[in-house]
Amino acid sequence: MTSDRTAPARRFYIKTYGCQMNLRDSDSAAALLIEHGWTPADGEADADLVILNTCSVRDQAERKAVGKLGFLGKLKRERPWMIFGIMGCMAQNRGAELLKSIRHLDFVIGTGQIHRIPEVVDEVEENRVKRACLEHGSATDHGIDAHRFDGAESPHSAFVSIMRGCSRYCSYCIVPFVRGPEISRPMDSILAECRMLAEHGVPEIFLLGQNVSAYGLDNTAPPPDDAPSPFACLLRAIAEIDGVRRIRFTSPHPAYFTQALIDAFTQTEKVCKYVHLPLQSGSNRILKLMNRPYDTAKYLSIADRMKERCPEMSFSTDVIVGFPTETEADFQATRELMDRVGFDNAYIFKYSPRSGTRSAQTMPDDVPQEVKEERNQILLADLERRAGDANRKLIGRTFELLVEGPSKRNAARWSGRTDTFKQAVFTPDPENPVESGDFVRVKIVRATPTTLYGKLVADEA
Numbered sequence: 001m002t003s004d005r006t007a008p009a010r011r012f013y014i015k016t017y018g019c020q021m022n023l024r025d026s027d028s029a030a031a032l033l034i035e036h037g038w039t040p041a042d043g044e045a046d047a048d049l050v051i052l053n054t055c056s057v058r059d060q061a062e063r064k065a066v067g068k069l070g071f072l073g074k075l076k077r078e079r080p081w082m083i084f085g086i087m088g089c090m091a092q093n094r095g096a097e098l099l100k101s102i103r104h105l106d107f108v109i110g111t112g113q114i115h116r117i118p119e120v121v122d123e124v125e126e127n128r129v130k131r132a133c134l135e136h137g138s139a140t141d142h143g144i145d146a147h148r149f150d151g152a153e154s155p156h157s158a159f160v161s162i163m164r165g166c167s168r169y170c171s172y173c174i175v176p177f178v179r180g181p182e183i184s185r186p187m188d189s190i191l192a193e194c195r196m197l198a199e200h201g202v203p204e205i206f207l208l209g210q211n212v213s214a215y216g217l218d219n220t221a222p223p224p225d226d227a228p229s230p231f232a233c234l235l236r237a238i239a240e241i242d243g244v245r246r247i248r249f250t251s252p253h254p255a256y257f258t259q260a261l262i263d264a265f266t267q268t269e270k271v272c273k274y275v276h277l278p279l280q281s282g283s284n285r286i287l288k289l290m291n292r293p294y295d296t297a298k299y300l301s302i303a304d305r306m307k308e309r310c311p312e313m314s315f316s317t318d319v320i321v322g323f324p325t326e327t328e329a330d331f332q333a334t335r336e337l338m339d340r341v342g343f344d345n346a347y348i349f350k351y352s353p354r355s356g357t358r359s360a361q362t363m364p365d366d367v368p369q370e371v372k373e374e375r376n377q378i379l380l381a382d383l384e385r386r387a388g389d390a391n392r393k394l395i396g397r398t399f400e401l402l403v404e405g406p407s408k409r410n411a412a413r414w415s416g417r418t419d420t421f422k423q424a425v426f427t428p429d430p431e432n433p434v435e436s437g438d439f440v441r442v443k444i445v446r447a448t449p450t451t452l453y454g455k456l457v458a459d460e461a
């Protein structure tokens with residue numbers, strides 16, 4: 001049964017592709033729509049407004065969203081009053097062209113114009129016109145700090161954007177073109193947002209930016225290792241807020257990871273002992289071609305200094321396989337470096353040329369698809385072995401978990417994260433029910449490469 005156009009509640013659904021920045025932007029958009037009288041729908045089929053928040057980072061990400069847009073056309077034939085929009089990186093990149101070529105697409109919102117979504121939707125609804133807002137925005141635009149508390153996906157943890165855009169221009173990457181130049185938000189505004197979240201009982205703050213270690217250094221070249229770090233000051237200031245218990249961030253860039261940041265990281269207890277530090281390649285020749293201004297010695301020196309201060313520190317990374325001209329020797333160098341750092345989590349991507357980027361313009365995509373696939377599989381197998389070994393070593397140890405919610409596989413069990421971002425499941429005590437956002441202590445009794453299994457232990461405090 002379909003509802004008719006006169007139904008009282010206007011319901012929206014946002015489908016998100018891509019990275020955490022997009023998840024955060026979807027949440028801001030949802031909060032703004034709710035503020036303007038919209039109600040969340042469970043899916044696109046019972047929504048009056050559907051927005052796809054899109055990603056352009058690899059060809060596959062764009063293809064998924066374009067396929068979904070086609071499917072939405074069918075829905076519009078059944079429910080002609082529906083409004084469809086796209087936001088995010090593909091909207092920024094190809095929005096104008098898609099708006100023209102896809103009849104049922106009503107609006108496109110660029111990455112800096114999220115605050116205008118309610119106004120644009122109203123206009124489309126009233127006048128049945130197509131609208132495009134694609135100007136790059138400023139870091140203080142209304143909307144960047146909008147949060148929803150009822151129905152938030154992770155009530156125990158909140159993303160906070162500390163900067164927009166990226167000015168690094170890694171040769172393979174489309175992000176600087178679709179997100180605009182780096183603009184850091186003022187520290188006061190970030191701190192106010194973190195305080196507000198803590199007052200709403202959110203214990204974990206997850207700071208977001210494409211290059212968080214360059215926070216406050218917008219558009220400057222990498223600093224020397226002994227330079228002061230505005231990001232380190234931000235971490236220390238957030239740690240002072242009562243109610244904030246854990247601080248995480250993603251992603252720092254190795255070239256901006258100075259000693260001051262290592263100090264803040266390792267000396268500030270609330271900053272979780274887990275770092276996602278994108279490596280991209282373990283070959284210095286490839287790093288140069290990628291326009292990543294660090295070498296493997298610099299990367300290792302950061303990892304070693306962190307481990308020296310904090311032996312339990314856990315590392316994850318991003319790696320691209322099959323970058324133009326990558327040889328077997330380059331690939332083996334990546335494998336060795338990953339082993340040496342001991343990553344037990346990593347996101348491995350097959351190189352995908354993106355139109356307009358330097359590598360796509362100047363370097364042939366010359367590593368065959370089968371070789372990319374094989375290298376991808378080898379790194380995944382390495383990872384599984386390392387993660388299994390690392391997790392087995394944790395059996396018998398006790399950890400504090402931030403409780404996330406019932407486990408997806410078995411609702412009788414609950415799941416949480418250690419400080420080092422490892423997923424652990426446990427069976428709650430029926431006498432003392434737990435909630436998302438609680439902290440519990442568990443002793444690890446079993447481990448797989450992806451999950452720890454723990455038993456609740458009584459709090460000694």
Ligand code: SAH
Pocket residue numbers: 057058172173174175209210211251252253278280318319320349350351352353354
């Ligand atoms: N700002 C983050 C990365 C954002 S994009 C950083 O620099 O750390 C996330 C990851 O996608 C990148 O780290 C990179 O590994 C991968 N990526 C980006 N462009 C790509 C491309 N053209 N092909 C394959 N992977 C890509």
Ligand code: SF4
Pocket residue numbers: 166167168169170173174175176210211253
């Ligand atoms: Fe892309 Fe490089 Fe910027 Fe990361 S730092 S978003 S990889 S250009």
Ligand code: F3S
Pocket residue numbers: 017018019020021022054055056057088089174175178179
């Ligand atoms: Fe994709 Fe844009 Fe994030 S291109 S990875 S959604 S910044």
